[in-house]
Amino acid sequence: MTRRLKAVIIDGETGGRWHRWEETTPLLVLALEETGIFDVEVVTLSDSSVVAATDAPDFPSYDVVVLNYDAPDERWSPEAKQAFELYVGGGGGVVVYHGADNSFPDWQAYNEMIALGGWRDRDERAGHYCYLVGGKVVTDDASGPTGSHGRRLPFPVMARRPDHPVLRGLPTTWMHHADELYDRLRGPAVGLANMTVLASAFSPPGNQGTGRDEPMLMTVEWGEGRIFHTTLGHDAMSMSCVGFWTTLQRGCEWAATGDVTQPVPESFPTATHVLYRPDVVERDPVYGAGLNPIDAVR
Ligand code: ZN
Numbered sequence: 001m002t003r004r005l006k007a008v009i010i011d012g013e014t015g016g017r018w019h020r021w022e023e024t025t026p027l028l029v030l031a032l033e034e035t036g037i038f039d040v041e042v043v044t045l046s047d048s049s050v051v052a053a054t055d056a057p058d059f060p061s062y063d064v065v066v067l068n069y070d071a072p073d074e075r076w077s078p079e080a081k082q083a084f085e086l087y088v089g090g091g092g093g094v095v096v097y098h099g100a101d102n103s104f105p106d107w108q109a110y111n112e113m114i115a116l117g118g119w120r121d122r123d124e125r126a127g128h129y130c131y132l133v134g135g136k137v138v139t140d141d142a143s144g145p146t147g148s149h150g151r152r153l154p155f156p157v158m159a160r161r162p163d164h165p166v167l168r169g170l171p172t173t174w175m176h177h178a179d180e181l182y183d184r185l186r187g188p189a190v191g192l193a194n195m196t197v198l199a200s201a202f203s204p205p206g207n208q209g210t211g212r213d214e215p216m217l218m219t220v221e222w223g224e225g226r227i228f229h230t231t232l233g234h235d236a237m238s239m240s241c242v243g244f245w246t247t248l249q250r251g252c253e254w255a256a257t258g259d260v261t262q263p264v265p266e267s268f269p270t271a272t273h274v275l276y277r278p279d280v281v282e283r284d285p286v287y288g289a290g291l292n293p294i295d296a297v298r
Contacts, residue, residue, distance in 0.1 A: 011068040177274045
């Protein structure tokens with residue numbers, strides 16, 4: 001039997017009131033532990049004092065670092081940033097989960113690792129817009145806001161690299177549960193060979209969207225490292241989607257090892273119908289109380 005993989009989830013700061021790591025980290029832990037292949041630890045960093053290298057996890061002792069974390073540039077010391085860069089550059093695995101692509105707008109290496117980011121006053125200096133036209137990734141130097149989303153509604157996600165280990169065997173289109181559809185992201189690595197868009201979603205103008213096909217799941221190579229970036233999973237409701245859950249589990253394994261050994265789940269959302277985990281929705285303090293997500297946008 002192969003050894004179990006070691007994962008560490010970093011949280012403690014997720015961009016203020018928008019994202020509640022206290023709610024989402026236990027679900028990330030549950031998802032990883034359910035695979036049976038990960039030992040999972042959580043490191044909660046200070047949201048008020050500078051994170052020194054000794055406060056951060058000992059990165060090289062993990063197979064994958066999962067970032068449920070969104071902090072300003074000055075939160076991490078140069079030494080902590082350097083330790084992370086050495087880890088990733090040397091072949092480490094990273095999972096960038098939802099709002100983690102808001103973090104560290106001026107840390108160049110971090111923005112190369114996430115490939116695309118948004119908010120925190122990012123603008124044209126952050127890089128190009130990136131979207132898909134006819135299934136092909138294009139870049140766009142237009143000016144404008146960086147990072148936006150409409151109301152939280154279900155939307156279909158389309159596989160663009162269905163043969164990639166993360167998506168292999170899954171339906172090529174599935175209806176994602178109510179979530180923020182991130183669009184207008186920008187990044188320095190866009191257009192370079194190190195980013196692959198695994199799945200995309202159309203951002204509807206009727207919901208404040210771009211009218212473009214936007215990247216949802218990506219892989220990035222940085223040095224020898226592997227990064228899996230999922231823009232999905234704003235809260236427990238959106239995380240309850242079997243599509244989110246499965247691609248997160250598989251993306252974590254791929255980031256850790258470069259392959260996926262997990263079986264394809266027996267049931268999966270279809271192109272027209274969501275499939276979600278009631279036991280996960282129950283963890284949501286708003287929707288778990290029975291509110292309709294479409295009526296209870298917050
Ligand atoms: Zn969000």
